[in-house]
Amino acid sequence: MESIKNFDIIIIGGSYSGLSAAMALGRSLRNVLIIDSGKPCNIQTPHSHNFLTHDGVEPAVIAQRGRKQVLAYPTVNFVSELAIEGTRTKNSFQITTSTGKKFNAPNLLFATGVKDLLPDISGFSDCWGISVIHCPYCHGYEFNGKKTESHASCFADK
The missing domain is CATH 3.50.50.60 (FAD/NAD(P)-binding domain)
Structure with a gap:
């Protein structure tokens, strides 16, 4: 039982x-x-x-x-x-x-939140939320005035 x-x-x-x-x-x-x-x-x-x-x-x-x-x-x-x-x-x-x-x-x-569906691009998921920024409320202040492509350093070795 x-x-x-x-x-x-x-x-x-x-x-x-x-x-x-x-x-x-x-x-x-x-x-x-x-x-x-x-x-x-x-x-x-x-x-x-x-x-x-x-x-x-x-x-x-x-x-x-x-x-x-x-x-x-x-x-x-x-x-x-x-x-x-x-x-x-x-x-x-x-x-x-x-x-x-x-x-x-x-x-x-x-209360499960969301699940991000990421594209199948080599290295993308490793950078998600770190240098691949997706939310202006979470990352906007830190990246204000900067080009986001200049922060894709985690793709360099992929």
């Missing part, structure tokens, strides 16, 4: 937005499960910007601090796995992870 754990809400995605939601819910004494694969879209980004009190901080550091703060609430739980399947039942959602664990909750929140 398989073991299924029940929660008030399951949050899929444990980066900034998922952690923010979990904090509010944990402070409301809700039984929360965060499922996160550990592969954020900003994994290569050297510094976070436009995030008040965290401008210039590495994204992984921000996420680690957030996770520590959120997990201080005893009703918040964290599973480091990939959610691979979701099923709607009469009164809840059942989420299955990559290792076959199953979790139920009447509420489900997707």
